[in-house]
Amino acid sequence: xxxxxxxxxxxxxxxxxxxxxxxxxxxxxxxxxxxxxxxxxxxxxxxxxxxxxxxxxxxxxxxxxxxxxxxxxxxxxxxxxxxxxxxxxxxxxxxxxxxxxxxxxxxxxxxxxxxxxxxxxxxxxxxxxxxxxxxxxxxxxxxxxxxxxxxxxxxxxxxxxxxxxxxxxxxxxxxxxxxxxxxxxxxxxxxxxxxxxxxxxxxxxxxxxxxxxxxxxxxxxxxxxxxxxxxxxxxxxxxxxxxxxxxxxxxxxxxxxxxxxxxxxxxxxxxxxxxxxxxxxxxxxxxxxxxxxxxxxxxxxxxxxxxxxxx
Numbered sequence: 001x002x003x004x005x006x007x008x009x010x011x012x013x014x015x016x017x018x019x020x021x022x023x024x025x026x027x028x029x030x031x032x033x034x035x036x037x038x039x040x041x042x043x044x045x046x047x048x049x050x051x052x053x054x055x056x057x058x059x060x061x062x063x064x065x066x067x068x069x070x071x072x073x074x075x076x077x078x079x080x081x082x083x084x085x086x087x088x089x090x091x092x093x094x095x096x097x098x099x100x101x102x103x104x105x106x107x108x109x110x111x112x113x114x115x116x117x118x119x120x121x122x123x124x125x126x127x128x129x130x131x132x133x134x135x136x137x138x139x140x141x142x143x144x145x146x147x148x149x150x151x152x153x154x155x156x157x158x159x160x161x162x163x164x165x166x167x168x169x170x171x172x173x174x175x176x177x178x179x180x181x182x183x184x185x186x187x188x189x190x191x192x193x194x195x196x197x198x199x200x201x202x203x204x205x206x207x208x209x210x211x212x213x214x215x216x217x218x219x220x221x222x223x224x225x226x227x228x229x230x231x232x233x234x235x236x237x238x239x240x241x242x243x244x245x246x247x248x249x250x251x252x253x254x255x256x257x258x259x260x261x262x263x264x265x266x267x268x269x270x271x272x273x274x275x276x277x278x279x280x281x282x283x284x285x286x287x288x289x290x291x292x293x294x295x296x297x298x299x300x301x302x303x304x305x306x307x308x309x310x311x
Contacts, residue, residue: 001025002043005033037156041143044135052130054157058182059126060088068177069129079134079169080161082111082123083177092185094283099183099190101281105269110222111173117216118170121208121223125157127179131169138163147203148304155200162204166211191295196308198299233258234293258285 001019006012009029019025028042044052051073055061065083072081084107087100114120123130135142142160145152152159161171184190205227212220236258240251262285270278 002028002039003030004035004039005030007033035153037153038143040156041139044132044139047132050132052132052135054125054128054130055179056126056181058088060180061127062178062180065127065177065179066129068174072172072174073129073131075170076131077170078118078131078172079164079167080120080123080128080130081172081174082120082129083127083179084108084173084175085124085126086178086180087183088180089182089185095187095190096183096185097277098281098284098287101269101278102284103183104273104278105281107173108175108272109269110226112175114219114222115171115173117219118172119165119215119219120171120173121161121165121219122158123161123164123171126181127177128157130160130164134164134167134169137167147306150304150306152203152306154196154306154308155204158200158204159207162208162211165215166207187291191291194292195295195299198296199303199305202300202303230288230293230296233289234297237289237293258289 001016003009003012003016016027016029020027026046028046030039030042040054051070053066053069061083069081069083072078085103087096087103089096090100091097111120111122138160141163142156145159164171184193205223208223209220212223236254240254243249243251262282263279266279266281269281270276
């Protein structure tokens with residue numbers, strides 16, 4: 001149990017004492033609040049098991065998650081494996097329903113495709129298992145991540161995954177290891193989360209691009225496409241808006257193309273998942289164009305900002 005410099009340590013000290021004599025528990029009391037990454041590192045360096053399971057505090061694991069991840073980790077060439085994420089509060093609002101579908105697509109399209117090449121590019125923090133012997137080789141690099149001369153603590157899961165791949169280990173996805181995590185139920189916290197993720201993704205993409213030629217051509221295409229796709233969509237949207245403002249004509253061709261591509265993607269997802277609700281994911285397109293694309297542009301212009309944004 002890592003206490004990351006709690007300001008109310010005198011209050012929690014009696015709890016520590018209750019469990020101090022239990023051999024199943026050991027306590028690490030950090031002098032100052034140093035953040036999630038350094039707390040993880042302190043725990044890992046004090047651990048003794050062959051495998052380390054990372055679970056976020058708002059995540060609930062299915063009963064068989066550990067078993068299924070351990071089975072995948074029997075291969076010594078695998079450094080990390082992640083489970084499938086779902087939204088535990090999916091039915092709370094229209095936004096949580098969209099995010100749940102977004103998670104399904106990210107896991108069962110993006111991660112599943114990358115796993116075909118043994119190179120999942122981000123083993124997500126809510127549910128990821130690591131080989132401790134591999135972690136031990138990488139902890140110093142993991143701890144000493146800097147961006148423009150400043151310590152970088154954003155996107156610890158993505159950065160650690162890329163370090164695993166760079167060290168020659170494979171990273172995998174286990175679709176039947178289900179982890180349910182709480183997702184933002186309103187736009188403001190959702191956009192703050194997306195801003196933090198966008199900054200960390202941009203930072204680690206530069207590291208990933210140097211790594212990709214050593215892996216597979218598909219993965220290079222995948223990562224380039226993920227970064228160029230939103231850029232091309234933004235350019236198309238701006239060009240359509242400029243056409244509307246300059247000559248008053250409606251850019252119907254741009255709108256039709258985006259609509260058709262959206263429906264094709266949602267229809268394929270509905271067919272693969274065997275759930276009609278994925279047709280409703282088309283509502284994510286206007287959110288993407290009018291909110292997420294400007295937010296990603298802002299993230300790119302403020303990459304040096306390392307605020308967590310969720311406290």
